[in-house]
Amino acid sequence: MTGEDKHKKSNGSEFGPLRTFGRTGGRPLSARQQKLMDEELPKYAIDTKDHKANLAPDTLFTHSPREVWFEIGFGGAEHLIGQAQKHPDFGIIGCEPFLEGVAKAVTQIWENKIKNIRLHADDARDILDALSDNSLDRVFIMFPDPWHKAKHHKRRLIQVEFLQTLARVLKKGGQVRFATDWANYADWALEKFEASDDFEWTANQADDWRIPPEDHITTRYQMKGLGDCKPVFLDFVKV
Numbered sequence: 001m002t003g004e005d006k007h008k009k010s011n012g013s014e015f016g017p018l019r020t021f022g023r024t025g026g027r028p029l030s031a032r033q034q035k036l037m038d039e040e041l042p043k044y045a046i047d048t049k050d051h052k053a054n055l056a057p058d059t060l061f062t063h064s065p066r067e068v069w070f071e072i073g074f075g076g077a078e079h080l081i082g083q084a085q086k087h088p089d090f091g092i093i094g095c096e097p098f099l100e101g102v103a104k105a106v107t108q109i110w111e112n113k114i115k116n117i118r119l120h121a122d123d124a125r126d127i128l129d130a131l132s133d134n135s136l137d138r139v140f141i142m143f144p145d146p147w148h149k150a151k152h153h154k155r156r157l158i159q160v161e162f163l164q165t166l167a168r169v170l171k172k173g174g175q176v177r178f179a180t181d182w183a184n185y186a187d188w189a190l191e192k193f194e195a196s197d198d199f200e201w202t203a204n205q206a207d208d209w210r211i212p213p214e215d216h217i218t219t220r221y222q223m224k225g226l227g228d229c230k231p232v233f234l235d236f237v238k239v
């Protein structure tokens with residue numbers, strides 16, 4: 001394994017699993033974005049340093065959230081912000097290592113005075129490892145990096161160990177939504193979830209995965225249609 005292959009955890013020198021994301025930097029942030037990142041991000045950021053499977057996520061919020069949701073890789077933050085605004089009585093944790101995306105989220109949170117979002121500007125797996133058992137109500141994995149070359153499949157977020165972590169942190173009856181527009185990743189994810197005793201696929205008919213669910217919020221990334229198939233939406237429940 002090369003140094004580049006290993007993901008250095010944000011909370012120390014320990015190395016975690018393979019890196020599942022591409023670039024974390026893009027265009028330089030504007031002066032306004034940088035100011036918001038410096039002044040506002042620390043107010044929503046999650047400190048994991050004293051936590052190993054013992055962080056109760058509802059304690060991160062000031063309003064005793066009715067449910068806690070978790071979005072992995074929120075990209076441009078359209079889905080994260082939209083869901084938070086639709087569900088002000090819930091708490092939503094968003095994770096994204098791509099700084100431009102984080103800056104977009106912080107700007108939206110600040111401009112719209114959103115109170116129910118907490119952010120981690122790095123690998124979602126840092127936070128999942130810190131969370132206590134049976135503590136999340138819902139997880140969104142929307143259009144994750146496809147890593148479509150066979151030699152890169154090991155970098156896909158959906159792996160057996162990752163599903164074990166999701167099963168640990170989700171409450172019984174908790175839900176996972178996985179969406180992709182890469183046919184091979186849809187097959188891969190379905191195979192891994194179906195092989196797990198912890199999850200059941202909720203679909204009854206083809207339209208359940210072919211038609212965007214009513215509560216879905218489309219993102220700019222999704223609209224680009226970069227994959228090789230129409231978007232597939234797979235909803236699972238923890239049994």
Ligand SMILES: C[S@@+](CC[C@H](N)C(=O)[O-])C[C@H]1O[C@@H](n2cnc3c(N)ncnc32)[C@H](O)[C@@H]1O
Nearest residue numbers: 020021073074075096123124142143145219221
């Ligand atoms: C292809 S983009 C899709 C963005 C967004 N979900 C959407 O649908 O518009 C995938 C995003 O997931 C992020 N990502 C990949 N692995 C991640 C991880 N382990 N933790 C958090 N974010 C991750 C990447 O940085 C990237 O921004």
